[in-house]
Amino acid sequence: MARTRKLFAALTRRGPHQVLRGDLAFAGLPGTVYTPASGFNLPGVAFGHDWLTSVDRYEKTLQHLASWGIVAAAPNTERGPAPSVLNLAFDLGTTLDIITGVRLGPGKISVHPTKLGVAGHGFGGSAAVFAAAGMSGAGKTAPKAVAALFPSVTKPAAQQPAAALKIPGLVLSSPDDPQSLRTDAQDLAEAWPGAVLHIVRKGKSAGLAEKRHFTRVLGVPGSDRRTQKTVRALLTGFLLFHLTGDKAYQEFADPEVVLPNTEKPDPAAEPVTPEDRIVALLK
Template sequence: MARTAKKAPSAKNAFEELSRRGPHDVLHGDLALVGLPGIVCTPRSGLGLPAIAFGHGWLQPPRRYLGLLRHLASWGFVVAAPATQRGVFASHRMFATDLRTALDVAVGVRLGEGEISVDEKKLGVAGHAMGGGCAVLAAAEDERIRAVATLAAAETRPSALEAAARVKVPGLHIAAGNDLLTPAVANAEPIARAWGGAVQLRTVPKASHLGFTEGRHWTQLVLHGKSEYATQRATKALLTAYFLSTLTGDRRGEALLTTDIKGTQIDQTHTRGTLTAA
């Protein structure tokens, strides 16, 4: 009897699967041990793994994204988040350089007990707000980077908007619909329009600027929003699906990347191309 081809999971099923912790045990370490302050999360073991450098938002410590970092690590990614440029007058140019340095560390240092290595052909960058803008700057200057994802991206100096046109790899930009600090119309939307490669702009309508962050922090007194579980859950699923596809060729979340799901919607106006493996 002929075997029936296995159906790809629906968007709903993919969301349920990818929003949950992945199959890998996770190690959590300090980047300062290799010369760069910050956090690194990895699977317990694995050779030739994909790696992502993650940039924090303005004034935010990387620990406010630890759940996301650990989630991605549980799905097989090495994730490094520099804890630099956290002051009021942060240098965007230097933070973009730090994101690239974090990838250098991931590629050049055997992490864990020597049982973890990274494939330099499987590198991505992501970030929230200022970190998202700096991720764009990093990708525009580093040909090793194969995929970019931003959360409530903010404009930077030098301009992330101008840099976006030079980025030819896939980009996923997730905007917060209730963001009073970096509204999509002035930030994520023009970055997506200018993008030089395949791009998708997706909105989480009820998300606030700080909805992507975890726990409490004094900046909630001066910045807009607070930690939001639903926003973080959607982000975990979407970034996992996106980086699995673009960095590893794993298409199990493909339906998730092409369909509106509860709590998020694709902005069709600024979607072109497909988010597939490089």
């Protein structure tokens, strides 16, 4: 565990690679892509944004992944007040098609078609689950890993496709998620046979998005650096293990390991009722 703590501390900081930024619009899809400065057959991940949130608010997180050798691309679609989780899921699949189908940067960067992952925050976390399920059932190469970071409640709900997934998953939750009407991280993790659940200690479910945002006037908490630092380490370690096979990061994918700044659900805790969630909302 001492080695894992050391790796975790390293993963909270930028990695060794210089990072380049590109535009997905060259392939007809609004969005951005961040890559290491060079490298062939790299791992790649498509990242989904939260409700009413631009991908620009994940700039440092995407840069962080790229600095550790992972091509990270994010479609900037479905940003209206009533977005479709299925449409965003489709766009995440298209994003993976783009980054695997063309040479990136100055022609010195490519993504291996079997080293793919899907991830997302909030609304985008649920979309990532649908994307993985859609790719698995459409005859395409299924992603090797999926990460739902503080996933939001969506219609349709992500629990049904998650229950059928045979892909390893990372689900992150905040301590107050069980009382929230907005998120269902722990319910999603319970429905997903291959999911690893971590509760981010002192984490804020909306805190991964960077910079200030107008949704704060709606009562949605803003950017939180503590949350960002922990989530980036957990996500990067999880992806490095599953997408590259680097066994140094194996404990980041172990459901029994309690990683730094995280905790596991209390098995003795009373189930939270819908009434409890409404009361928590009114406090």
